[in-house]
Amino acid sequence: MAALLSVQDLEMRFGDRLIQRGISFDVEAGRIFAIMGGSGCGKSTLLKHLVGLLPPASGTVRHGGVDYWASGEAEREAMRLKFGMLFQSAALWSSMTVLDNVCLALARQTALDARAQEARAREVLAWVGLDHAADQMPAQLSGGMKKRAGLARAIAAEPPLLFLDEPSAGLDPISSRRLDDLILDIRQRTGAAVVLVSHELPSLFAIADDGLFLDADSKTPIARGCPRELARAHVHPTVDAFLRREAPPDPPAPSARGDSA
Numbered sequence: 001m002a003a004l005l006s007v008q009d010l011e012m013r014f015g016d017r018l019i020q021r022g023i024s025f026d027v028e029a030g031r032i033f034a035i036m037g038g039s040g041c042g043k044s045t046l047l048k049h050l051v052g053l054l055p056p057a058s059g060t061v062r063h064g065g066v067d068y069w070a071s072g073e074a075e076r077e078a079m080r081l082k083f084g085m086l087f088q089s090a091a092l093w094s095s096m097t098v099l100d101n102v103c104l105a106l107a108r109q110t111a112l113d114a115r116a117q118e119a120r121a122r123e124v125l126a127w128v129g130l131d132h133a134a135d136q137m138p139a140q141l142s143g144g145m146k147k148r149a150g151l152a153r154a155i156a157a158e159p160p161l162l163f164l165d166e167p168s169a170g171l172d173p174i175s176s177r178r179l180d181d182l183i184l185d186i187r188q189r190t191g192a193a194v195v196l197v198s199h200e201l202p203s204l205f206a207i208a209d210d211g212l213f214l215d216a217d218s219k220t221p222i223a224r225g226c227p228r229e230l231a232r233a234h235v236h237p238t239v240d241a242f243l244r245r246e247a248p249p250d251p252p253a254p255s256a257r258g259d260s261a
């Protein structure tokens, strides 16, 4: 069976400027896959290529075996309805209540009638601990509540694949931990695969079981695997600098290289 998401030899560019090349990976059902790397290495751009917001310079992105960027607009729209997305800002519709935000997503992604949409929306809001906030407007929510409302909207239709852009950025450690538990719970209950971009080490170590590390200097991925194991394995100084919060080693002094007089 085809992987839920399969990326082959992707090259990312803005005009003449190469951002990354040689990106290949598969994500299977039930996996939590982290896209990691320092600032500016191309994580958000990669996510845009994966969710259909920006075409890559070359390479393929397959959703359930179908080449997204080689498909027509109707086929792409059908693929987009099969995955959920939580943007960094949560991107809730500001003029609608929390409940209506979730109902509108269900109206777009399912054949449920209005009554069933509301029942499902309330169920999902209870799941993320926001049943009491269903009738509030997004502006009335705290940052952590907004993220949970965005997550409720993304998971309401039980998509098999979820994309999360910096889900815990800007949250205090307790809210961040709560969001991590929710993501694990979603995976457990629905069997969904999750692709996330994150800088937060506690979160990466707690939830991700696979991942890819993008390097801004070489403009290629330099490590692949579970973040916890990569942190122990000393695969590359740049990976250690990120995952162990260690400074990269200094270049050897001239005398150590044996090139002094």
Ligand SMILES: Nc1ncnc2c1ncn2[C@@H]1O[C@H](COP(=O)(O)OP(=O)(O)OP(=O)(O)O)[C@@H](O)[C@H]1O
Residues within 6 Å of the ligand: 014, 019, 037, 038, 039, 040, 041, 042, 043, 044, 045, 046
């Ligand atoms: N629309 C654009 N046009 C030109 N260059 C861009 C554009 N968007 C991003 N870039 C550049 O591409 C590179 C990768 O950016 P991207 O936002 O994907 O990195 P990132 O790894 O997500 O960074 P951060 O962790 O800081 O969010 C950066 O050098 C950025 O300046």
